[in-house]
Each structure stands twice: as C-alpha cells, then as structure tokens.
Amino acid sequence: MVSPLSIVVVEEDRDRAISIVDGLRSSGEYDVHLIGNVSGLARKIAGFQPDVVLIDIDNPTRDMLEELTLASGPLDRPVAMFVSGAAGALARTAVEAGVSAYVVDGLQPDRLKPVLDAAITRFQMMRQMRTELDETRRALEERKVIDRAKGLLMKAKGIGEDRAYATLRKAAMDQGRRVIDVAEALVTAAGLLK
Amino acid sequence: MKLVSLPVAYMPLVDAAPLIVAQELGFAEAEGLSLDLVAAPSWSSVRDMLAFGRVDAAHLLSPIPVAMALGLGGVSAKVHAVSVLSVNGNVIGVSRALETRLREMGHPFDFDDAAAAGAALAAVAGDGLTIGVPFPFSMHVELLEVWASATPLADVEIDIRTVPPPLMAQALADGEIDAFAVGEPWGSVAVEKDVGALLIPGTAIWAFAPEKVLATRAEWADTEPHLLGRLMRSVYRAGRWLAREDSRTTAAELLSRRQWLDVPSELIDRALSGHLTISPSGDVREIENFLEFHNGAASFPWRSQAKWIARQICSRTNMDFAATTERAGAVFRSDLFRAAMGETEADLPGASEKVEGSITHQTAVASAAGRVVLERNVFLDGRIFDPSEK
Numbered sequence: 001m002v003s004p005l006s007i008v009v010v011e012e013d014r015d016r017a018i019s020i021v022d023g024l025r026s027s028g029e030y031d032v033h034l035i036g037n038v039s040g041l042a043r044k045i046a047g048f049q050p051d052v053v054l055i056d057i058d059n060p061t062r063d064m065l066e067e068l069t070l071a072s073g074p075l076d077r078p079v080a081m082f083v084s085g086a087a088g089a090l091a092r093t094a095v096e097a098g099v100s101a102y103v104v105d106g107l108q109p110d111r112l113k114p115v116l117d118a119a120i121t122r123f124q125m126m127r128q129m130r131t132e133l134d135e136t137r138r139a140l141e142e143r144k145v146i147d148r149a150k151g152l153l154m155k156a157k158g159i160g161e162d163r164a165y166a167t168l169r170k171a172a173m174d175q176g177r178r179v180i181d182v183a184e185a186l187v188t189a190a191g192l193l194k
Numbered sequence: 195m196k197l198v199s200l201p202v203a204y205m206p207l208v209d210a211a212p213l214i215v216a217q218e219l220g221f222a223e224a225e226g227l228s229l230d231l232v233a234a235p236s237w238s239s240v241r242d243m244l245a246f247g248r249v250d251a252a253h254l255l256s257p258i259p260v261a262m263a264l265g266l267g268g269v270s271a272k273v274h275a276v277s278v279l280s281v282n283g284n285v286i287g288v289s290r291a292l293e294t295r296l297r298e299m300g301h302p303f304d305f306d307d308a309a310a311a312g313a314a315l316a317a318v319a320g321d322g323l324t325i326g327v328p329f330p331f332s333m334h335v336e337l338l339e340v341w342a343s344a345t346p347l348a349d350v351e352i353d354i355r356t357v358p359p360p361l362m363a364q365a366l367a368d369g370e371i372d373a374f375a376v377g378e379p380w381g382s383v384a385v386e387k388d389v390g391a392l393l394i395p396g397t398a399i400w401a402f403a404p405e406k407v408l409a410t411r412a413e414w415a416d417t418e419p420h421l422l423g424r425l426m427r428s429v430y431r432a433g434r435w436l437a438r439e440d441s442r443t444t445a446a447e448l449l450s451r452r453q454w455l456d457v458p459s460e461l462i463d464r465a466l467s468g469h470l471t472i473s474p475s476g477d478v479r480e481i482e483n484f485l486e487f488h489n490g491a492a493s494f495p496w497r498s499q500a501k502w503i504a505r506q507i508c509s510r511t512n513m514d515f516a517a518t519t520e521r522a523g524a525v526f527r528s529d530l531f532r533a534a535m536g537e538t539e540a541d542l543p544g545a546s547e548k549v550e551g552s553i554t555h556q557t558a559v560a561s562a563a564g565r566v567v568l569e570r571n572v573f574l575d576g577r578i579f580d581p582s583e584k
Binding site: 039040042057058059060061062063064065066067092095096100 | 235236237238239242246248267328329330331355356357358360361365368370
C-alpha cells in the first residue's frame with residue numbers, strides 16, 4: 001500500500017480553494033493542504049514537504065515556487081516542475097487550463113494523472129466562471145457610464161433617451177471609436193466643466 | 195499588405211519598451227507583422243508560454259535561456275536568445291529602517307560607489323540581510339553576487355528571496371525583506387510609496403549588463419526564419435527609436451497607458467532619462483547609461499555575455515563550467531542576429547565575443563562600416579572575464 005500523495009494547493013480565494021480541495025478529495029485519497037496567504041510561500045511549502053504543489057498560472061507569486069526547484073542543489077532537485085518529467089502532454093494541457101503543478105522528481109506519472117485531471121477540471125471551471133464574472137462586471141460598468149453620458153446629453157440638449165443614444169453612436173462611428181469610449185470622454189469632460 | 199499576427203509574451207516593465215514601441219509606432223507593421231503582446235503575471239509564465247508554444251517569442255530575463263540550456267529550472271524546451279532587448283535598468287534599494295541607519299553612520303547616498311555602499315550596508319546589516327529579487331535566474335541575482343563577493347557584504351549572511359516585482363514595495367513595508375534588486379519602475383514605486391530608498395543602480399556593479407533578451411523557441415526559429423528576421427528588425431528599430439533623446443516623452447506617455455504598464459508616465463520617465471529620485475525626501479541622482487536599448491551595440495547578443503552568465507550559475511550550483519561553456523554560449527545567437535540585420539543599415543561588431551569587464555571608456559571596435567562604439571562595461575572591482583579561458 002503506497003502512502004497517499006501529499007498535495008499543497010496555493011489559492012488565496014477561499015471559495016475557489018474549497019472547490020479545488022473538494023475536487024481533489026472526490027478523485028482519490030490525498031493528503032491536501034491549503035496555503036491561502038502567500039507571504040513566505042516557499043518556506044511554508046517546504047514545511048509541508050509535499051509531493052505536488054498546485055497553483056493558478058495567473059498567480060504572480062508563482063515565481064516564488066521556482067526557488068523550490070533549486071532548493072537543495074539543482075541537480076538533485078527535490079521539487080521540479082512536472083513538465084521536466086514524463087508527463088509532457090499532460091503538462092501542456094494543465095498549462096493551457098491555467099494550472100501549474102510542481103511535483104517531486106521521480107513521482108510516477110500514473111499516480112500524478114488523476115490529481116492533475118481533477119485539478120484541470122476545477123481550474124477550467126473556475127477560469128470560465130471568472131471570465132464570465134469579469135465580462136458581466138465590465139458590461140455593467142460600461143452600461144452605467146453610457147447611461148450617465150446619455151443623461152448628460154438629454155439634459156444639455158433637451159432630447160429623449162433614444163436621440164441621446166443615437167448621438168453617442170454617431171459620434172463613435174464618425175471618430176472610429178467605441179460608444180463606451182465616447183461616453184467616458186463625455187462624462188470626464190462634464191466632470192471637469194462642473 | 196496583410197499583416198502576420200505574432201503572439202509575444204512580456205512582463206509589464208519599462209524594459210519591455212522595444213516590443214511595445216515596435217507594435218505601437220508601426221515598426222512591426224513596416225515588416226508586415228502585428229505583434230499580439232500577451233502580458234504575463236510571472237516570469238515562469240512567460241517561460242512556459244514560450245516553451246509550450248502559446249507564444250512564438252518573449253521578453254525574457256537574460257539568464258533564463260542560459261539556465262534552460264544548462265537543464266535548470268524545470269522546463270526543458272530549447273530556447274534561443276536572438277537579441278538583447280535592454281542593457282542595465284536595475285536598482286538596488288533598502289528599507290527606510292536601513293536607510294536611517296546608513297544615514298546615521300554618514301553614508302552619503304551618492305549612488306555611484308558600489309564598493310562604498312556595500313561596505314556601509316555590511317556595517318549596518320546586523321545579523322543578516324534578506325534581499326528580494328524577481329526571479330532565481332536573473333541579472334538581479336548575478337549583480338548581487340558580484341556586489342557581495344567584491345565588498346564586505348561577503349561576510350554578511352545574505353538570504354536571496356524571490357518576490358514578484360509588483361509586490362516588492364509591500365514586502366519591504368511588511369519587513370519580509372530588508373533590501374531588493376529590481377527593474378524599473380518598481381524601485382521608484384517603493385520610493386513613491388515611502389517604504390524604501392535606492393542605494394545604487396545596477397550600473398555601479400556592472401556597467402553594461404545584458405538585462406532582457408528577445409527569446410524564441412529553437413524549433414520556431416528553424417521553421418520560420420523569415421518571420422524571425424522581421425520580428426528582430428522591427429524590435430531593433432524600436433530600440434533605436436527609443437535611444438533618441440526626443441523620443442523619451444512620447445515613450446513614457448505610451449508605456450504609461452493602462453493597456454501597458456499602467457503607472458504614471460513621470461515614473462517611467464525616470465528610468466528612460468536616468469534621472470532617478472532615490473529617496474522619499476526627494477534626492478535626485480543622474481545615472482549614465484541607466485537603461486540602454488541601442489547605443490554601444492546594446493542589442494547585439496554577445497556569446498561572451500551568455501558564457502559569463504553560465505559561469506556565474508555554474509559556480510553557484512557546483513556545475514562544471516568547462517563542460518558547458520560552448521553549449522551555454524551558443525544560446526545567445528549572434529549568428530541569427532547578423533543574418534537578420536544583414537539587410538539593414540545596422541553596423542555590427544566584427545567579433546561575437548568580447549572580454550567582459552575590460553572596456554573602461556567608450557571604444558570603437560572593428561565592424562563592417564567602422565561605426566560601432568562600445569560603452570564602458572567594467573565591474574566594480576575591475577575583474578575581467580575572458581570567454582576563451584576555461
């Protein structure tokens with residue numbers, strides 16, 4: 001009986017962290033640790049002596065993990081990014097899904113695969129959710145600005161909402177800009193003139 | 195003409211300027227290219243995006259391709275450094291607490307004497323220093339090594355720790371690190387946030403240090419030599435434009451845009467002009483060759499530069515330098531640079547190696563048109579590195 005793999009997940013967002021840990025636990029018997037606060041990251045990870053470290057590829061603190069690849073003499077590196085091993089294709093998929101994994105050199109790919117599969121699924125889900133959230137948020141922000149610009153135009157020119165929007169759109173088309181850019185410029189200018 | 199879109203990864207730093215300028219001011223377009231610049235959150239991401247083919251070229255710390263050729267740092271893809279994007283541009287800074295102690299013992303913060311600064315810092319270091327750097331394989335680490343080995347800092351326990359540049363000021367404020375070596379604008383950001391003071395520029399340690407390179411996958415360079423040449427020429431011309439005095443304001447404005455660095459243009463101008471504000475009390479220092487994109491054949495990838503980096507890494511990791519010299523030197527592709535620039539007006543040095551550290555003042559060297567002048571490249575302790583010695 002081999003001992004369960006020890007996995008450290010680096011993730012500051014609590015909900016996302018829980019989702020990843022759940023995903024891992026449901027895919028096998030693992031000893032999962034979570035690091036939420038990234039200060040002293042390398043030191044904390046070294047304390048756990050994990051077999052695998054999972055981290056979001058967009059996390060800038062990922063560079064701190066590179067230190068681990070050099071931890072005790074680079075030629076007998078205790079921790080190396082998995083892509084140096086046999087799991088090359090898997091590594092590529094993981095990187096594309098937005099997860100980077102660091103594993104102890106010599107860990108068998110067949111033991112690593114289920115961990116990565118679970119992580120990849122979760123990271124893909126999270127990434128999609130984050131993109132959707134960002135897009136929704138941006139759309140809302142843009143609509144707010146456009147509404148304010150419309151309001152300014154309606155007041156200044158005594159026109160209705162439809163005319164105000166048409167005016168914005170025409171200005172945008174004439175100048176080869178986006179409606180939101182014209183609206184932003186108008187709101188900023190109005191603020192300055194106050 | 196239909197433009198070929200080329201994905202290129204970069205880190206949002208002042209020295210990514212040649213790539214941003216190549217795209218924004220039309221140097222890429224003139225070569226039939228449209229650079230799809232992908233901002234990366236970390237150097238490991240840049241490296242992986244390049245290694246896995248998400249991008250075809252990248253703005254990379256000059257030691258990373260060398261380390262990769264030595265089999266260090268995880269990813270094993272073969273990568274070429276086809277040109278040097280920037281020379282110099284780093285600063286070493288200390289916490290406010292260390293600044294106070296240094297001023298109390300009379301250190302003038304004159305910003306030009308690395309030996310004196312090293313001695314002073316060693317005197318106030320107490321039981322050791324933790325110094326933040328952006329990445330384990332970086333010119334920042336190499337400069338710190340040279341500095342420490344040539345000054346009383348050699349006797350101080352120094353812990354070098356990786357901290358992503360945007361978090362450097364915060365790490366200093368939190369007391370996680372006592373000092374840092376970082377590229378602009380992050381040193382100036384620490385000064386602006388009142389958490390640190392700048393002690394010396396990187397140039398005080400090594401006057402002409404290759405900082406970032408334009409890197410490509412070897413496989414891509416082999417299959418797309420024409421695209422590579424077009425990319426190299428557009429980046430070269432952007433660097434030449436950046437070196438012009440009258441480009442500075444435009445460049446600072448351009449880089450400051452939210453889309454690129456998203457910091458005030460005044461901060462970017464400090465690096466471009468070499469007029470640095472070194473402390474929260476507003477002391478200003480002027481540094482010659484603070485950040486070089488073109489002059490002194492800055493973009494030429496000297497094989498001796500790659501070998502110097504390799505020797506540094508080897509000595510730190512107990513690897514055999516003699517066995518790896520040629521392999522490491524070949525990572526800097528002066529041959530590809532010559533091939534790409536052959537069709538331009540660029541004048542190139544006749545040699546592909548030089549004795550690093552031996553040029554004490556501007557020196558004209560052999561070249562096709564006889565117009566290449568190299569800049570000072572001395573180390574603070576006068577050491578020299580002859581690439582032909584094993």
